[in-house]
Amino acid sequence: xxxxxxxxxxxxxxxxxxxxxxxxxxxxxxxxxxxxxxxxxxxxxxxxxxxxxxxxxxxxxxxxxxxxxxxxxxxxxxxxxxxxxxxxxxxxxxxxxxxxxxxxxxxxxxxxxx
Amino acid sequence: xxxxxxxxxxxxxxxxxxxxxxxxxxxxxxxxxxxxxxxxxxxxxxxxxxxxxxxxxxxxxxxxxxxxxxxxxxxxxxxxxxxxxxxxxxxxxxxxxxxxxxxxxxxxxxxxx
Numbered sequence: 001x002x003x004x005x006x007x008x009x010x011x012x013x014x015x016x017x018x019x020x021x022x023x024x025x026x027x028x029x030x031x032x033x034x035x036x037x038x039x040x041x042x043x044x045x046x047x048x049x050x051x052x053x054x055x056x057x058x059x060x061x062x063x064x065x066x067x068x069x070x071x072x073x074x075x076x077x078x079x080x081x082x083x084x085x086x087x088x089x090x091x092x093x094x095x096x097x098x099x100x101x102x103x104x105x106x107x108x109x110x111x112x113x114x
Numbered sequence: 115x116x117x118x119x120x121x122x123x124x125x126x127x128x129x130x131x132x133x134x135x136x137x138x139x140x141x142x143x144x145x146x147x148x149x150x151x152x153x154x155x156x157x158x159x160x161x162x163x164x165x166x167x168x169x170x171x172x173x174x175x176x177x178x179x180x181x182x183x184x185x186x187x188x189x190x191x192x193x194x195x196x197x198x199x200x201x202x203x204x205x206x207x208x209x210x211x212x213x214x215x216x217x218x219x220x221x222x223x224x225x226x227x
Contacts, residue, residue: 101159
């Protein structure tokens, strides 16, 4: 069964304290891996898409990396406004190539304290 | 900017009522999706549509149906609402070409009493 596991479930950091969030996946036929940010009571906001092992993407204090089994979201010198739930999701290759949904992990709840 | 809107932010219904959740996107995307999000379970796919009048079951379609009569609009229908359908419902859209990115709406928090 295809699975996406995120760790840790929750993480509390001091402002400026860098860390990494993990997303491990056991899927057959990865088409893409996605990172989203979700604020309380709102819909997920797209951050990054990664397609192949070795790929990296950056945006402000965030950097996403991908290996054959996992992805990391590195947060450098975070600020309180980076507090949110970070979601990882995978899109699988479908035989017919048609539309399909994303399979999500349960998320990491990140709190950055001033 | 891609915009996905949902008809209500909060909705309260009674058991047995028929419930319609509406989603509209303004980017001419072919694909649209409905998810529900529950604490401890994450986001789960209910139904998706890859074009007008097309629909496919996701992982948890039981108790739901959908309608896609126009390209920009995708409706989720709860034929007879039950308390276990209390949840956050999220709509998303995606272009069939180019980027794989799904863009999400703000969500509808549905409470069934």
